[in-house]
Amino acid sequence: MTVETLAHVGCADCPIRHRAVCARCEEDELAALDGIKYYRSYEAGQLIIWSGDVMNFVGSVVSGIATLTQTMEDGRTQMVGLLLPSDFVGRPGRSGAAYNVVATTDLVMCCFRKKPFEDLMARTPHIAQRLLEMTLDELDAAREWMLVLGRKTAREKIASLLTIIARRDASLTPQGVVNTLTFDLPLTREAMADYLGLTLETVSRQMSALKKDGVITLEGKRRIHVPNMARLFEEAGDDSDGGFLS
Amino acid sequence: MTVETLAHVGCADCPIRHRAVCARCEEDELAALDGIKYYRSYEAGQLIIWSGDVMNFVGSVVSGIATLTQTMEDGRTQMVGLLLPSDFVGRPGRSGAAYNVVATTDLVMCCFRKKPFEDLMARTPHIAQRLLEMTLDELDAAREWMLVLGRKTAREKIASLLTIIARRDASLTPQGVVNTLTFDLPLTREAMADYLGLTLETVSRQMSALKKDGVITLEGKRRIHVPNMARLFEEAGDDSDGGFLS
DNA sequence: GACTGAAATTGACCTGGATCAAATGGGATT
DNA sequence: AATCCCATTTGATCCAGGTCAATTTCAGTC
Numbered sequence: 001m002t003v004e005t006l007a008h009v010g011c012a013d014c015p016i017r018h019r020a021v022c023a024r025c026e027e028d029e030l031a032a033l034d035g036i037k038y039y040r041s042y043e044a045g046q047l048i049i050w051s052g053d054v055m056n057f058v059g060s061v062v063s064g065i066a067t068l069t070q071t072m073e074d075g076r077t078q079m080v081g082l083l084l085p086s087d088f089v090g091r092p093g094r095s096g097a098a099y100n101v102v103a104t105t106d107l108v109m110c111c112f113r114k115k116p117f118e119d120l121m122a123r124t125p126h127i128a129q130r131l132l133e134m135t136l137d138e139l140d141a142a143r144e145w146m147l148v149l150g151r152k153t154a155r156e157k158i159a160s161l162l163t164i165i166a167r168r169d170a171s172l173t174p175q176g177v178v179n180t181l182t183f184d185l186p187l188t189r190e191a192m193a194d195y196l197g198l199t200l201e202t203v204s205r206q207m208s209a210l211k212k213d214g215v216i217t218l219e220g221k222r223r224i225h226v227p228n229m230a231r232l233f234e235e236a237g238d239d240s241d242g243g244f245l246s
Numbered sequence: 247m248t249v250e251t252l253a254h255v256g257c258a259d260c261p262i263r264h265r266a267v268c269a270r271c272e273e274d275e276l277a278a279l280d281g282i283k284y285y286r287s288y289e290a291g292q293l294i295i296w297s298g299d300v301m302n303f304v305g306s307v308v309s310g311i312a313t314l315t316q317t318m319e320d321g322r323t324q325m326v327g328l329l330l331p332s333d334f335v336g337r338p339g340r341s342g343a344a345y346n347v348v349a350t351t352d353l354v355m356c357c358f359r360k361k362p363f364e365d366l367m368a369r370t371p372h373i374a375q376r377l378l379e380m381t382l383d384e385l386d387a388a389r390e391w392m393l394v395l396g397r398k399t400a401r402e403k404i405a406s407l408l409t410i411i412a413r414r415d416a417s418l419t420p421q422g423v424v425n426t427l428t429f430d431l432p433l434t435r436e437a438m439a440d441y442l443g444l445t446l447e448t449v450s451r452q453m454s455a456l457k458k459d460g461v462i463t464l465e466g467k468r469r470i471h472v473p474n475m476a477r478l479f480e481e482a483g484d485d486s487d488g489g490f491l492s
Numbered sequence: 493g494a495c496t497g498a499a500a501t502t503g504a505c506c507t508g509g510a511t512c513a514a515a516t517g518g519g520a521t522t
Numbered sequence: 523a524a525t526c527c528c529a530t531t532t533g534a535t536c537c538a539g540g541t542c543a544a545t546t547t548c549a550g551t552c
Contacts, residue, residue: 149395150443197396
């Protein structure tokens, strides 16, 4: 496995951009990182993989889900990112990003130490360009989320989150234009609250309200059915469907 | 003026990274953009320079201040970025960023059309790398702001904003470690409210409260004096001073 | 120095979401 | 099937910040 693997990561066509090449080459220890290695989390839901000041590398999610969270001393936390397969984290050359990366499921990441990463960037400009693209996408998403956090009501926040999960889910298993959709919600009520800047009680209440009003249906606790996506977008207060419908 | 000018932008040492080279070469029309041109806003505070779908270029602020805002149909707005001299905007190769760029003072920007920009990226990898760095910085800032929007109280939000302005101001005119600082607030109460996800009345009340409690002093409406920066950081609820003090 | 209009302050009241607390449900283990 | 443990739901109450409305301040301008 050489550094060229990132070339595959940089491929724009493949929705899960590198899962195929990474599933079999694994290491158990973060400490073993040197050049390019794979890392598998020990336990879902508990493990803090990195806090800021050791994040001197680039990592990409192979399988599983991780979250990026910011924390205040008094324990208030805000989730600032959701990492699904093919997403990147890390900050080569800069220690001290203030947020933590936490695995919420079994997680496999592939990681690049700073030096080989920089060599790669210098050698393959189209990959550097692609990485810039992806970072700009994340920046756009972060800014969209700032509108959600700053100006939307609790109900709109919930609808916005469901919209985002639904969109990602649909883009991973594309099936053309759909107006009805069923998907798994990979988050607890508490995680949703952390993402939305709400309390878990409010999340629960609003989920119940959306259910009562027929916007969503629950199959069990985690599986969501949306009979009318247009209605959900409307509830989210979005001025467009983001190209999801029609 | 050639495309190489961006090389100066890419210099990590200069706090105002390209002001020196841009002040004299100006054009009046955005429509005239082709390759690299300079653009001056007509009037502070009013002009929407670009809304999303025409933002097919990269621009960098030469002088003046601009804001990035997201808007909902019903008029709710959330500021998602503050552009000071040397900051970048734009999304070459991707139409439809959802936010608007608005000049709040006389503004001069230098702009790069998509094609020459891509040529530049391909030719000078160290600039591409530097641009990635800057984008990652913005992403970090956006994520920090998500914590402010999602979890901080009104008073903490105000203190956080003052902290950020103070820090930027101090970094533009470095003078070593300081514990006391005076600076101009380049924002109206309404703009502050849009940035913080509050109403302008709440902003005003909290400013008054901070003044009453001796955290800040006002000289006129816009000039702020902070007798004790450590106190301000404490009020902001930050777990560190971000390397600002001692 | 008086006039003007926008920006800012202050007051009174109301509400959405937080807080505190209790009840319910559902999956894993024995 | 009974038990345990969490996640979730639901209820009751409270309060930070929003809303609506009335002044006040101040930078220009004549």
